[in-house]
Each structure stands twice: as C-alpha cells, then as structure tokens.
Amino acid sequence: MAASAPIRAAGWALLAVACAGLVSCTGKSSSPDDPVAIQVNTGTCGPKWSAHGGERTLQIKNAGTVTTEVDLIAPDTGGVYAEVEALAPNTTRSMRLTLGRGTYALRCYAEDTDGVTGPVVTVSDGPVHGAAAVKPVDNQTLLASVKDYRTRVTAGLGQLATDVDTLRQALRGGDLATSRAAWLTAHLGYERLGAAYDTFDDFADKIDGMPDGLPGGAHDPDFTGLRRIEYGLWHGEPLGSLATVADQLATDVAGLIKAFPQQQVDPNDLPLRAHEIMENALQFELTGEADQGSHTGMATIDANLTGTQMVLDTITPVMKTRYADWDKVALWMSRTRTAVDSTRRPDGTWTPVSALDRAQREQLDGDIGQLLETLAPVAAIGDVRRTS
Secondary structure, eight states: OOOOOOEEETTEEEOOOOBOOOOOOOSOOSSTTSOEEEEEBTTBOOOOOOOOSEEEEEEEEEOSSSOEEEEEEOTTTOOEEEEEEEEOTTEEEEEEEEEOSEEEEEEEEETTSOOEEOOOEEEOSSOSSOSBOBOOBOHHHHHHHHHHHHHHHHHHHHHHHHHHHHHHHHHHHTOHHHHHHHHHHHHHHHHTTGGGGGGGTTHHHHHHOOOTTOTTGGGOTTOOHHHHHHHHHTTTOOHHHHHHHHHHHHHHHHHHHHHGGGSOOOTTHHHHHHHHHHHHIIIIITTSTTOSSSOOHHHHHHHHHHHHHHHHHHHHHHHTTTOTTHHHHHHHHHHHHHHHHTTBOTTSOBOOGGGOOHHHHHHHHHHHHHHHHHHHHHHHHTOBOOOO
C-alpha cells in the first residue's frame, strides 16, 4: 500500500503515512531520486543518514521488537515535519515531504520507553524552504480548550432541558403547529452542541439517534428521542402518544446533565470534530438521509455550522500559531453560512433539501466541500502526540 499524500497547509506538511513495501535499510541515498532507507530500533532512532533537498521519501523500518512512533523533527524546536504512527516490528512505512535546507532528526517513541532522538542531519541543497515544522500538541496544550468547551456544552445542555420541557407542554396542549415549532427549537439546540456527540456515550442515541439498523425501523421501541418525535409529528401520530416519548426524552436529558461532569472529553475530539461535524452534515443532512419528515435539513446544517464555530473558538489559541491557513477557515465558514442562509425563506422557514434548485445545491456542495478541505489539516495538527 502506498503512502498517502501529505496534508499541506501553506507550506506545512504533517503526513498521514500508510504502509509501503519492505526495503533494505542502508541509511543512505544513492541518488537524489532514490528513497532514503532508515532502520530504527529500541533504544536507537536510526543511523546517520543523508538526503538531497526537494521532494523526498524516507522509508522507515522498525527493526525492534515493539511498536514505535517515528517523527521527523526540527532538532532546535522539536517541531514535527512528518510522522509514522504505530510502526509495528519488522514493518516499513514511508514519509514523503519536501526537504528544505536545514537540519533534521528522527525522534522515536517505542512503547513503554522514553523518546530517543537520532543523529542530526543537515540538508545543504534543494529549496531554501521546505515543509515547515509544526509545534506538537500535547494534553497540556489543549487543557484550556477542553475546559472552555465543557463550559459551553454545560450551558447548552441547560438550555436543551428548558426547550424539551417546552416541547412536552406543547404536545400535551394538543396544537400541532406549536409542537412542531417547539420540536425544531429543541432539535437545533442539540445540534448546536457540535463536538459533544462522542462525549455523551449512550445518551447520544437516546436523545437524537436515528432508526437505522433497528429491526422495526421508525416503529422500533428502541427508536426514541428527538428524531422519534419528529417522525411522529410529520406522520400523523397522536400528540398524546408523542408526549410520552417527550417525557422519556426529558428524563434522558436530565440524566445526561447529571452524567456530563464525570464524562471524559478526549482532547483529540476537539480538532477532529472541527471537521467531522460538517462532514456529517454533508453526508446525512444535505442528502436528506437524516430527514424523518420535517424537511428541516437546512436548519440543521445551520445549527451544525454554529456547533463547528463553537469548536473552532475553543481551539483558536492552539491553531492560530500552528496552522498557516487558519484565517481561511473563517473565510469559508462565512461563505458557507451565506450559502446556507440563502435557503431561508422570508417567513423564517427553510427550503427543503429536496426543493433546492441546481444552483443552490452546487453552491452548497462547493462551499461545504471547500470548508472541509480547509478544515482537513486541523485534526492532524491538533493530534495529541508524545513529546518525551
């Protein structure tokens, strides 16, 4: 399997590396175009190696007995140019990047051992500037971001409880239009919580899960929460029976509020979800796949943008000094928001996804796609990694 292309961001290249075939490991390159074969082992991180500048492939073989992570670093700053994760014993993988003039070293993190830095290598030819090293992120780096995120989600959960209570009252009041409006308010409030999905454990499916995979589909007793109420409100079910579903929803939201302070937030979730929220919106909302009858997919995408912005706000202090294209994220967030807002009607309702004209759909596909491309490096740059 060939190595994947580097994730590039205005000259930054943090590689996601895939498997390559085994090669001999001499530690030298016989010509500028040949791969540089380097062998690492437990306690050592490669021999002295050499390479010409320019587009190069470093083939890293783990000759040790334990799985190892190998980073190509800037010796003076510790910044990471490229990485090979989870390199198993007797396995070779490739790093591909542009080597500019300067100094480089491999840094190895074998399982259950301290990090080891290999010999410093100087590249004296090729481009003046190659891939720029990215300052590594550790758990301490993201602590403030996680704290900020938890504070925002806690406030959002409190509002969700209020909105669900309003929905319960509307359903018991027996007015369909009022109930539908209250449902949408509660649903969008949950969608604005953004990166929280994985954090909520089983509560996520209870509160906003889909019927996919359930034996009874939309009528399965395990289909609960906001999406179940949506289905009933737009498929003629008695409001009284839906009020019972809303009672359980209120219980689940209260359970989540009680459990959330003890639930762990993986620091990796924040930079990862910055991309995944809108990726899910593109896959499930813009296709209509998630629609249970309300045809409010565009409103949900608008809420997903708000959830994405919440995550971006929490990680801005970390990313603005590491991601050279960080300003472009704001640009494409704004353009995407404008495209989504164009589907809102004068009366405040939203054009159903199925009723979007060709120009609207192409604009949305293009803007969300470009936003996702701009957000793609965030997960790699913000990935928590060992530094010792």
